[in-house]
Amino acid sequence: MTATTSPRQRWDVVVAGAGPAGLAVAAACATRGLRVVLVAPHLRPWQQTYGLWADELDAVTTALLGRAAGPALGHRYPATVVRSAAGRRDLGRGYARLHNDVVHGLLLDQLSGGGRTVTGSVTGVRPDAGGQRVTLADGTTLTAGLVVDARGGGPGSAQQRAWGERVTGDVTDLVPAGSALLMDWVALREPGTPQAPAFLYGMGLDDGTTLLEATSLAARPPVPLPQLRDRLHRLMHEAGLRTAAEPERVAIPLDASARRGAGVPVGAAAGLVHPATGYSVAASLRTGGAVADAVLAGADAAAVRALVRGARRRATLGLLGLGREVLLGLDEEQTDAFFGTFFTLPGPAWAAYLDTGSPPSAVAATMLRVARALPPAGRRSLAAGVARAVRPRART
Numbered sequence: 438m439t440a441t442t443s444p445r446q447r448w449d450v451v452v453a454g455a456g457p458a459g460l461a462v463a464a465a466c467a468t469r470g471l472r473v474v475l476v477a478p479h480l481r482p483w484q485q486t487y488g489l490w491a492d493e494l495d496a497v498t499t500a501l502l503g504r505a506a507g508p509a510l511g512h513r514y515p516a517t518v519v520r521s522a523a524g525r526r527d528l529g530r531g532y533a534r535l536h537n538d539v540v541h542g543l544l545l546d547q548l549s550g551g552g553r554t555v556t557g558s559v560t561g562v563r564p565d566a567g568g569q570r571v572t573l574a575d576g577t578t579l580t581a582g583l584v585v586d587a588r589g590g591g592p593g594s595a596q597q598r599a600w601g602e603r604v605t606g607d608v609t610d611l612v613p614a615g616s617a618l619l620m621d622w623v624a625l626r627e628p629g630t631p632q633a634p635a636f637l638y639g640m641g642l643d644d645g646t647t648l649l650e651a652t653s654l655a656a657r658p659p660v661p662l663p664q665l666r667d668r669l670h671r672l673m674h675e676a677g678l679r680t681a682a683e684p685e686r687v688a689i690p691l692d693a694s695a696r697r698g699a700g701v702p703v704g705a706a707a708g709l710v711h712p713a714t715g716y717s718v719a720a721s722l723r724t725g726g727a728v729a730d731a732v733l734a735g736a737d738a739a740a741v742r743a744l745v746r747g748a749r750r751r752a753t754l755g756l757l758g759l760g761r762e763v764l765l766g767l768d769e770e771q772t773d774a775f776f777g778t779f780f781t782l783p784g785p786a787w788a789a790y791l792d793t794g795s796p797p798s799a800v801a802a803t804m805l806r807v808a809r810a811l812p813p814a815g816r817r818s819l820a821a822g823v824a825r826a827v828r829p830r831a832r833t
C-alpha cells in the first residue's frame with residue numbers, strides 16, 4: 438500500500454515511524470476518518486519481547502478495540518514475582534507479554550481502513566503555510582496540518598541493557614511455573630566478586646521455551662552486553678539450561694531528551710520511556726487515541742505537544758529521573774536492599790512509581806515512603822545518591 442502523493446495533497450497528519458507509538462497514532466487517526474499517512478522504512482512486526490502489566494494490557498485492549506473483549510493482544514501471567522536477598526515475593530499483580538503479531542496486524546488493519554503508508558525515511562520537518570512539510574530521503578515531500586514524530590529515542594548517556602536467551606530445560610527454580618519473573622537480584626550474583634548490579638528477568642514463551650534476560654536496570658556508561666551474556670551463560674550452565682534460539686539484545690536509552698523540531702514527538706521520541714525502568718509500550722499504545730481525538734477536535738501542534746508531554750508529565754519524568762540517578766550510584770548489595778524494600782510498599786505506592794502517567798505528587802510520596810522504609814544503611818546510601826544526583830554533572 439503506497440500513498441498517492443500528488444504534490445497538492447495535504448494530509449491531516451503525517452506520522453514518521455512505525456514502532457508502537459507511531460503505528461498507534463496513525464491507526465487511531467485512520468479510524469477517526471482523518472487523512473493520515475505513515476512514513477516508515479518498513480512495516481515488519483516489532484521484534485522485541487514487550488512486557489507490560491496485565492492491567493495495562495486490559496487498558497491497551499480497550500483503547501485499541503474500543504471494548505474489553507476481543508482477540509487476545511497478549512499472553513497473561515497470573516503471578517509476578519520478585520526476589521531479593523530478603524526472599525521471593527508474589528507482587529499480587531498480573532504481568533503480560535504483548536502478542537506483537539496480533540497488535541501490529543490489528544493496527545495495520547485499522548490504518549488501511551482510510552490511511553496510507555509510504556516506505557521511506559523522514560529526513561526533515563519544517564513549518565509550511567499553516568502546517569508542516571516533511572521531506573523524505575528520496576526527495577519526496579508531504580504536507581500536513583500536523584506531523585507526528587515517532588522515530589524513536591536518541592542514544593542517551595544512561596541505558597538499560599540486557600542479554601536474553603530463549604532456553605529449554607527445567608527453569609522452575611528460577612521462574613516459578615506460570616509466573617513472570619520481574620526481577621531476581623540474587624540469581625546473577627557471585628559472592629566475593631563485585632559486579633555491576635544486574636537482575637534476572639524471565640517468562641515462558643508460546644513455543645514452550647523460556648526467555649531469560651540478564652538485565653542491567655540502568656547504568657552510565659551502559660554495562661557492556663558481553664558482560665551480561667557471560668553472567669547469563671554461567672547461570673544457564675549451572676542450571677543445565679540450553680539455548681533454543683537467537684539471543685535478544687536490549688539497549689534502552691533512559692535519559693534521551695525529546696526530539697526537537699517542528700513535528701510533535703510521541704513515544705520514545707518524546708522522551709517518554711520510563712526514566713528508571715525503560716518501559717513505554719503500554720503508554721504509547723494507549724496514547725494514540727488521545728492524540729487522534731485532539732487532532733479531530735482541531736488542536737494545533739502546541740496543544741498536541743502539551744497533551745503528550747505537558748507540565749505535569751514533565752514534573753513526573755523529572756522525579757523518576759532523579760530516582761534513576763540515585764539508583765546509578767548504588768552497588769549490588771545496596772540495589773538488592775533497595776528493591777527488597779521497594780516491593781514491600783503497598784501495591785498502589787510502588788505501582789505509582791512505575792508509571793510515567795502518575796501525578797508527580799504520587800511519585801514523590803512513593804520516593805519518601807521508600808526512604809523511610811529502608812534500614813539506616815540503605816537510607817544513608819539513598820541520601821548520598823540524592824546529593825550526587827542534584828549536583829551538576831561535570832562536562833566531558
Ligand SMILES: Cc1cc2nc3c(=O)[nH]c(=O)nc-3n(C[C@H](O)[C@H](O)[C@H](O)COP(=O)(O)OP(=O)(O)OC[C@H]3O[C@@H](n4cnc5c(N)ncnc54)[C@H](O)[C@@H]3O)c2cc1C
Binds near residue numbers: 478715
Ligand atoms: C530489545 C528491547 C526490548 C524492550 N522491551 C520493552 C518492554 O518489555 N516493555 C516496554 O514497555 N518497553 C520495552 N522497550 C523499550 C521501548 O518501549 C521500546 O523501545 C519501544 O519500541 C519504543 O516505541 P516507539 O514507537 O516510541 O519507538 P521505536 O519502537 O524505536 O520505533 C521507532 C520507529 O521509527 C522508525 N524510524 C527511525 N528513523 C526513521 C526515519 N528517519 N523515518 C521514518 N521512520 C523512522 C524505526 O524504524 C522504528 O520502527 C524495549 C526496547 C528494546 C530495544
